Amino acid sequence: MASNFSIKHQPGFTAIAATCFIVLYLPIIVLVAYAFNAASSTSEWGGFSLRWFQSAYQNTQVIDATLRSFQIGAIAAVLSTIFATMAALATTRTAAYPGLTFKYAAINQPLMVPEIVTGVALLIFFSRIKIFTGYSGLGYLIAAHTAFCIPFAYLPIRARLENMDLTLERAAADLYATPWKTFRRITLPLLWPGILAGLMLAFVISLDDVVITEFVKSGGQDTLPTYMLGQIRRGVTPEINAISTAFLLLSVAIVTLFFFVSRKRD
């Protein structure tokens, strides 16, 4: 008996954990399964079919929204990652200096405010700018996405930087490398996995956003998530399942990539 006693055992915990994992995945599996349903309703199974993927693909609104999502996501991810990298370089590997705490707080601020509040704030602010400038393009959405992506891109980059000591950079400087050359040849290559992780994180965060986009977008600027929300509000068709499935596949691919990039220790 005594030899069987496991100090790590807690009664019922494994059962609850198993339930959690099943419950987390079951709805997603059902959603994906119904994407391949031949029937028009999402309650009966009418055999395997790809017709809903086909109809989503032929729906110009879906394609437009997807392209818009990618466009906003790509620009916002690249911009926020560049800015976050610069900010990370400015806030790590240094003794405390005046303003450092302020910078931390400012960079993480978008994480502390509920999305709905940011959405409302941007709606008001941008509607003023629209009146002044007359510009109503995608710039507003890109600016909003860049802002809320910065703290996410910042996280892995900062984590990576904090594990890099300054020895190599100092050696480069001793060998008369200019600061820019040191950055390009030493810092950047070492930091690259962190930057890549930040870029992917920012892209996923931008791609997933519903609330802020819903408030900031002008007419005809639906992204894929806001288009889907509109459709779900109107009623459910298996086409949404098909779009969701494609979206899921993309997210899983990016997350998998992210997981390996950020776990890589070299």
Place this chain on the structure above:
Amino acid sequence: MATAEEVAKAAERRDVRDRWLLSAPALLVILLAATGPLLIVLVYSFLTPGAYGDVKWQFSPDAWISVFMERDIFDDTLSLAAAHVTIFWRSIKLAVVTTLATLALGFPTAYFMATRSEKTRDLWLFLITIPFWTNLLIRTFAVLQIIRNEGIINTILLKLGIISAPIQILYTDTAILIGMAYVYLPLMVLPIYASMEKLDFRLVEAGYDLYATRFKVLRKIIFPLVKPGVIAGSILVFIPALGAYVTPVVLGGGKNMMLSNLIELQFGQGRNWPLGSALSITVMVIVMLALLAYVRNAGKSGVRHG
């Protein structure tokens, strides 16, 4: 001639200046497209609503009064705005219950993950991370399909003859609760797991050596040690749950409003931007209070265990 000390001082000043220049773009974008506009919301909450949305630049405290009160149209007396109080109460209640539910499910899950062998731990972590980064709208939509009247739960229960008519879960508070617990569960598991992973099981062993029961070990040793993770997880779930927008829209069906839906209404059909602004500030104040409680609590437990 500058002394060595002056040279060092100048170099340090240059370094700080360069660091400000480097962080300027990030700070500027956040200031312009996240933090700054919050101040405008505060200003708007003290203005008069315009006839077609937006505002008239005229000071008025009405928006703040109508956050909790309503003015009688006949005799101008103020009374508690029952509709708003109901929505505030529902939002806070649902956010608290969601936090407790995800804690009850997430704590054992994190414990389970942390007690796996070093190799398989990464796999479990990966399995929790996938839903975490999967689109919230899609996950909410997945819940919708499960709990609909024609959904899998009702279909199975009907086929088994346990119920004779489908249970109406969708478009109720329960549906919102299930949806929020589902989408926010990973936010609870991850920080608890992060604390749990560092847990020294020799302390647990010591507890058993001193004849503690399993429950006592859990309560007196494990829980206090992972408390920072529990508090972080609770905050991470509570904040988005209180401001949840997608879940009540999709699963509450517009009838069971939460705070964010009430706010949206003011900027849409309600055409009362000042009230919407005042409500937004109120939500933010509640969140700030929760964060403050967290910081104070984290500080205290840091002293005790650190």
